Amino acid sequence: MSTPKPVTKPHYLRIRDFILDGIRNRSFAPGARIPPEVELARQFGVSRMTVNKAVRDLAEAGVLLRYAGDGTYVAERKAESPLLDVNNIAEEIASRGHGYRADVGFVREEAASEEVALRLGLAVGAPVYHSLIVHYEDDCAIQIEDRYVSPQWAPDYLAQQFERETPNAYLMRTCPLSDVEHTVEAILPDADSQRLLGLAASEPCLRVLRRTWSGKHLVSFARLLHPGNRYKLRSQTRVRK
Template structure:
């Protein structure tokens, strides 16, 4: 069997060091000059290996300081709805949540428009922070139509997520997604432990079951730790 190209061998070597925690998150890897000498290859070969790992989110270059191991960004599909707890555990991380609010409210003009109900209608509201390995990954603010999920307020969302519960009681057949980059408010930054200058990704999501709006959600993500992807097969 033919050996892998030299740049791939260098990539595999770096990834192996990262996965074995020889080079943990935040560690500086050897310079390209040092890797060239170690593997007896050209600078171009080492550069391709390192550049690929930077593009894959495993490494981060800092001008004048070097190349460092970075925490890979959590990733979610944009064109689908996945249970965030399942996503976190699938990456080998520990999931937990902090239920900040779970109550009945009177729909304001904004909420009424989001959820497609009359102004002043009673709706359910929840605010939950989702964590991966005790690092906040998503702030979820969700409004739910009580007519479709009357037992929403009685759920223990420390044991299952709103997404999981709603998918069971009113299966989704239509999804609406809008994504924008925003400057997070102080409360959002605090909930997600974000730096003052860190970008924030906001996903607006509405879901329908049998042509009726079930819920509207605002999903805030720290841009430095999260990304959304989309794939279309043709």
Template sequence: MSDAQPLYAKVKDHILENIRNGAWEPDQRVPSENELVESFGISRMTANRALRELTAEGFLSRVPGVGTFVKETPALTSLMELRNIADEIGQRGHRYSSRVVSKAEMSANPALAEDFEERGIEKLFHIVIVHEENGVPVQLEDRYVNPAVMPDFLSRDFTITTPTAVLVEATPVDELEHTVEAALPTIEQQRLLGIGPLEPCLALHRRSWSKSRVATVATLTYPASRYALYSRYRTSARGTLTQ
């Protein structure tokens, strides 16, 4: 580290080095402001700035009256592919579980008929399910399914498999549409996801087509502190998508 480097930046580099080399693991407590003051011979204001900036940058989380901890990196899910969340969680070496909130056949209102691009559609299957990683809710799935695409959808046991896995196995996916928006959780989402009213969420709205008809319409809600959405793909020199 350069002697010209600001003291708070040296403290930040020290903390980041310990996080990146695995010496300090997620949820592990990092040195307090007082401990940093003593170790580095710096002012409390300098120590506070280092911890405050690392918290703002997403590396640490500070719990008033308890301490400062290494923040676990949010899990990622792809925007470009149809991924089964149970597989994603399993690939990270974590335990997948789920809670089925409700599943039923319902009448299709005009808005849903428009989403499914079928004015004459009368019935839809509806499921609400919470997906958990190591017992922590990470996704709330609110899904409608076209009965013509999969008539036995509601008979499946969604405590041992996921709607995505069932649908992909039953019918080919020809096309996907994704729309993402940021939102604060509703009271019901707060309850099901175990989050507070000010916890930002990412809502992924997905439609999938099978044999040129809309098979399913879903909204997947993620607490932003627990999950992130990403995409990576090749482009032309001008940044447009390549075929």
């Protein structure tokens, strides 16, 4: 009985896997240029047409970006968050295999402005807890969280160490979420937001206005600001037949 011949992977798949492995181990970092097709053809001992097929497939999948007369680059992958869910941003970032940290601007009590009072169902001037936190993914700012919380439903909010636990995680633990309301809009950042996110005035942002309830209690109102060039929001709905 003859021994079956080993299955040989097509050359273009070998080249594709080589590029993907380089991206995974960060030999080819986001924004980096990959070796020219002529060099890859010489390295793998194949025709340039074979290399072109592998590169073209990865470009069509959004993994690579090709620029005529310049070269081929690793696409910058945007952080992604499900729009209709309320997830812990620290866990989201960890799930992507990246490092997370938070820069807490302040956590304080103040009088509710007219807008905040309306959003939280309070009287104007009523005490509210206010926190401002910038969330980072691998030292890149991807969200400003500007949150107001009703003291009645989260009385220990001011005592929390939000460098260690996000407000979302704390509120989910102490005031389990039952309902959420989202509004999403594209805006240009103000001067403070530009500074915190490291953006130019002309770079657009996605702003999510979010209110959350625990049972019948309106607990929190948050403004979440994301750089449009680093972040995207995803929504998936199942249509019942």
